[in-house]
Amino acid sequence: MPTLGHALLEALHAHGAGEIFGIPGDFVLPFFKTIEDSGILPFHTLSHEPAVGFAADAAARFRASISAAVVTWGAGAFNLVNPIAGAYAERSPVVVISGAPGVGERLAGWQIHHMSRAMDTQARVFREITCDQAILDDPVRAPAEIARVLRSAREYSLPVYIELPRDLVGAEVDPVEVLSRRPADPDALGECAEEILARLRVAQRPVVMVDVETRRYGVEDKVAALARALGLPVVTTFMGRGLLSAHPDVVRGTYLGAAGDPAVTALVEDSDGLLLLGVILSDTNFAVSERRIDMRRTMLALSREVRVGHHSYAAIPLDELLDALLARLPAPGAAGTAPPAARPSTLLADDAPLRPSDIAAAVNDLFTRHGPMPMAADMGDCLFTGMEIANAPLVAPGYYAGMGFGVPAGLGAAVATGARPLILVGDGAFQMTGFELGNCRRYGWDPIVIVFNNTSWEMLRVFQPESRFNDLDDWRFAELAGPLGGDGVRVRTRRELAEALARAHTTRGRFQLIEAMLPRGGTSDTLARFVAGFKAARERK
Numbered sequence: 001m002p003t004l005g006h007a008l009l010e011a012l013h014a015h016g017a018g019e020i021f022g023i024p025g026d027f028v029l030p031f032f033k034t035i036e037d038s039g040i041l042p043f044h045t046l047s048h049e050p051a052v053g054f055a056a057d058a059a060a061r062f063r064a065s066i067s068a069a070v071v072t073w074g075a076g077a078f079n080l081v082n083p084i085a086g087a088y089a090e091r092s093p094v095v096v097i098s099g100a101p102g103v104g105e106r107l108a109g110w111q112i113h114h115m116s117r118a119m120d121t122q123a124r125v126f127r128e129i130t131c132d133q134a135i136l137d138d139p140v141r142a143p144a145e146i147a148r149v150l151r152s153a154r155e156y157s158l159p160v161y162i163e164l165p166r167d168l169v170g171a172e173v174d175p176v177e178v179l180s181r182r183p184a185d186p187d188a189l190g191e192c193a194e195e196i197l198a199r200l201r202v203a204q205r206p207v208v209m210v211d212v213e214t215r216r217y218g219v220e221d222k223v224a225a226l227a228r229a230l231g232l233p234v235v236t237t238f239m240g241r242g243l244l245s246a247h248p249d250v251v252r253g254t255y256l257g258a259a260g261d262p263a264v265t266a267l268v269e270d271s272d273g274l275l276l277l278g279v280i281l282s283d284t285n286f287a288v289s290e291r292r293i294d295m296r297r298t299m300l301a302l303s304r305e306v307r308v309g310h311h312s313y314a315a316i317p318l319d320e321l322l323d324a325l326l327a328r329l330p331a332p333g334a335a336g337t338a339p340p341a342a343r344p345s346t347l348l349a350d351d352a353p354l355r356p357s358d359i360a361a362a363v364n365d366l367f368t369r370h371g372p373m374p375m376a377a378d379m380g381d382c383l384f385t386g387m388e389i390a391n392a393p394l395v396a397p398g399y400y401a402g403m404g405f406g407v408p409a410g411l412g413a414a415v416a417t418g419a420r421p422l423i424l425v426g427d428g429a430f431q432m433t434g435f436e437l438g439n440c441r442r443y444g445w446d447p448i449v450i451v452f453n454n455t456s457w458e459m460l461r462v463f464q465p466e467s468r469f470n471d472l473d474d475w476r477f478a479e480l481a482g483p484l485g486g487d488g489v490r491v492r493t494r495r496e497l498a499e500a501l502a503r504a505h506t507t508r509g510r511f512q513l514i515e516a517m518l519p520r521g522g523t524s525d526t527l528a529r530f531v532a533g534f535k536a537a538r539e540r541k
């Protein structure tokens with residue numbers, strides 16, 4: 001019989017995890033020893049638990065599967081709360097595994113170190129930001145608990161919480177089985193598919209909109225096939241930027257309401273048959289709409305539910321819905337209906353001072369020349385600038401909007417994809433988690449990192465220009481790269497940026513930090529339109 005530690009690792013692997021991120025502590029040392037000695041999953045330690053959570057979240061998104069964050073009890077696990085709250089908001093199935101006091105210790109009656117209020121306080125906190133939980137305090141029940149929780153993570157694409165007492169890691173247990181997923185009721189699925197197709201057929205201007213769940217459930221190819229079979233255009237949400245990047249023949253662009261391409265905005269807001277696949281109805285996706293979207297003519301598939309107008313179908317997995325729709329259609333045509341994507345902006349490499357949108361143009365040139373890189377963006381103008389980069393795989397906190405995501409997410413991307421990532425991050429967010437780059441040398445990661453250094457919390461200044469607290473100091477990040485194991489360069493003009501990006505691209509084996517100096521008060525074109533749209537929408541209320 002395997003030990004509980006082994007069985008848990010084997011179960012993570014069997015359920016699709018490809019790696020573990022973590023930081024040890026005395027309550028999780030036995031499990032870390034099992035992780036290291038067993039070699040069942042590669043694992044990477046980072047420097048602060050928020051980064052562990054962000055990296056695991058990004059790996060889960062790129063892998064379209066679960067990923068694991070392993071931490072010690074109390075001080076470690078509570079550091080994970082914010083990234084796991086963000087993973088919940090953006091439907092990313094991170095498996096949180098926290099070491100914990102041994103079963104025997106709990107009965108000793110001491111106030112145990114790392115404990116906040118009570119022995120179950122931590123589990124109660126994580127119950128709010130995970131879809132299922134297990135306290136593995138009984139070796140007999142533990143395998144079934146693990147199987148149930150890991151199936152929940154995969155079915156709902158949401159984080160789950162496992163608490164592992166340190167004195168049970170070596171306990172003998174039965175192996176963990178992989179529970180079969182719960183299928184849709186065939187009649188309900190058929191009725192739902194037929195109703196959707198009927199509505200799409202009578203619509204004059206049907207459109208498909210995709211968001212994060214189409215990546216989480218690995219159905220981007222099926223969505224593209226559906227669009228081709230029905231001859232429908234596809235748009236992504238703000239959060240869904242980068243989706244269907246392998247299918248440029250069906251993707252018309254990203255819906256940003258008043259802040260976006262007017263043709264895409266009209267496509268969505270004039271539609272009389274909007275099929276929303278995996279779309280989170282968030283303010284960042286819809287609040288800058290110029291006109292309210294007619295929800296009576298909208299079909300929304302999200303969280304294993306399908307809402308059609310004002311009625312809904314329960315327990316309909318997104319992939320099964322797509323299979324049911326495709327089964328009722330002729331084989332998809334060879335190509336979709338999207339006109340060739342507009343040529344992405346290119347950079348005029350002259351001595352003009354840099355603006356954020358120049359960075360997008362420089363990255364477009366790099367991708368055109370050498371192919372796209374997996375991207376991770378933090379919250380800030382770097383994310384809005386990312387909307388001006390050609391549609392390439394992107395992870396970003398587009399809805400939860402928490403800072404600190406970018407650099408750790410880029411490290412998670414490197415692990416999950418095996419490819420060299422491009423990271424876009426503002427100076428304020430870099431101050432939070434940028435120093436995690438110091439872990440690259442140990443693992444051979446060599447991301448290209450573009451720091452948008454405007455010495456400012458510029459996104460806040462745009463909303464409240466009079467506040468001086470948005471002024472940040474100049475930390476001279478490029479000079480910090482060397483000691484951390486990378487190369488850094490500060491650039492101020494478009495020519496310097498182009499040269500630095502070309503040099504970074506040819507330099508492998510060390511992270512490359514390009515510190516792009518930007519003026520305070522200047523933003524990307526997209527952010528400027530987004531803020532104007534937000535303010536206009538607020539005035540309309």
Ligand SMILES: Cc1ncc(Cc2csc(CCOP(=O)(O)OP(=O)(O)O)c2C)c(N)n1
Nearest residue numbers: 380381402403426427428429456457458459
């Ligand atoms: C964890 C967390 N704490 C505070 C905030 C609130 C915020 C949203 S945007 C922003 C400024 C970001 O500054 P940065 O220099 O990174 O980027 P830029 O605006 O382009 O200059 C703050 C402080 C958020 N979203 N998350």
Ligand SMILES: [Mg+2]
Nearest residue numbers: 426427428456
């Ligand atoms: Mg800034």
